[in-house]
Amino acid sequence: MSSPALKTVDLAKTVASGDDRLSILDSVELQLNAGDSLSIVGTSGSGKSTLLALLAGLDLPTRGHVELLGRNLGTLDEDERAAWRAARVGFVFQSFQLLAGLSALDNVILPLELAGVTLAEARDRADALLRQVGLGHRLSHTPRQLSGGEQQRVALARAFACRPQILFADEPTGNLDGTTGAAIIDQLFALNTEQGTTLVLVTHDEKLAARCSRIARLSDGRLDVE
Incomplete structure (x- = not known):
């Protein structure tokens, strides 16, 4: 039997608050299988963002551990966690985080080159992904020449470029208008379905949450998975 794509065991996070400790998360238990989609509301x-950072190994818990794609992240140092994520994990951020000096095409090519893909293959894959999200006519444009929706579509293409096994998205439509945001989400789920990628979304949007196969509600540091 294959291991889950994502699993947490007694996950907790506290931070210093003056002379006291503030509990952010406590006793979080979660298991997600490959190909599932989960919204964290x-x-x-x-x-929510703290939990997402822990699930992706960008931060470490105070107690418990995260198993990401079969590896206990608590047994890895920072460099090892980064290496484990490199070719397996994708991210979509609310703020896009595109490189201003690169074209849309080069923003998508870059992670492929870092993953060791040849330039020719990287260019072909990036071109195909950008066309898939409707940006075939904007390949040479830099982020400042693109609208917010177009920038987020570049970010989506970049996130899926390395064909990640799991993708984390933190409020992916938070900076977009309703119509543009809906189009971005349609593309996100289409890519998710086509590539079989496990999807974890942080959102405050109940309509978006309902599109996922599972919903987890976070309140008072506790996670209730429906």
Whole structure:
């Protein structure tokens, strides 16, 4: 039997607050199988982004551990966690985080080159992905020449470029208008389905959450998985 794509065991996170310790997350238990989609829902300040950072190994828990694609992240140092994520994990951020000096095409090519893909293959794959998200006419444009929706579509193409096994998205439509955001989400789920990628979304949007196969609600540091 294959291991789950994502699993947490007694996950907790506390931070210093003056002379005291503030509990952000406590006793979080979660298991997600390959190809599943999960939305993490909660009010602002409930710890959603903190949980996402722990699940992706960008931060370490105070107690418990995360198993990401079969590896216990608690047994790896920072460089080893980065190496484990490199060809397996994709990210979509609310703020896009594109490189301003690179074209849309080069923003998508870059992670492929870093993963060791030849330039010719990287260019072909990036071109195909950008055309798939409707940006075939914007390949040479830099981020400042693109609208917010177009930038997020470049970010989606970049996130899927290395064909990740799991993708984390933190409020991926937070900076977009309703119509553009809906189009981005349609593309996100289409790519998710076509590539069989496990999807973990942080959102405050109940309609978006309902599109995922599972919903996890975060409140008072506790996670309730439906």
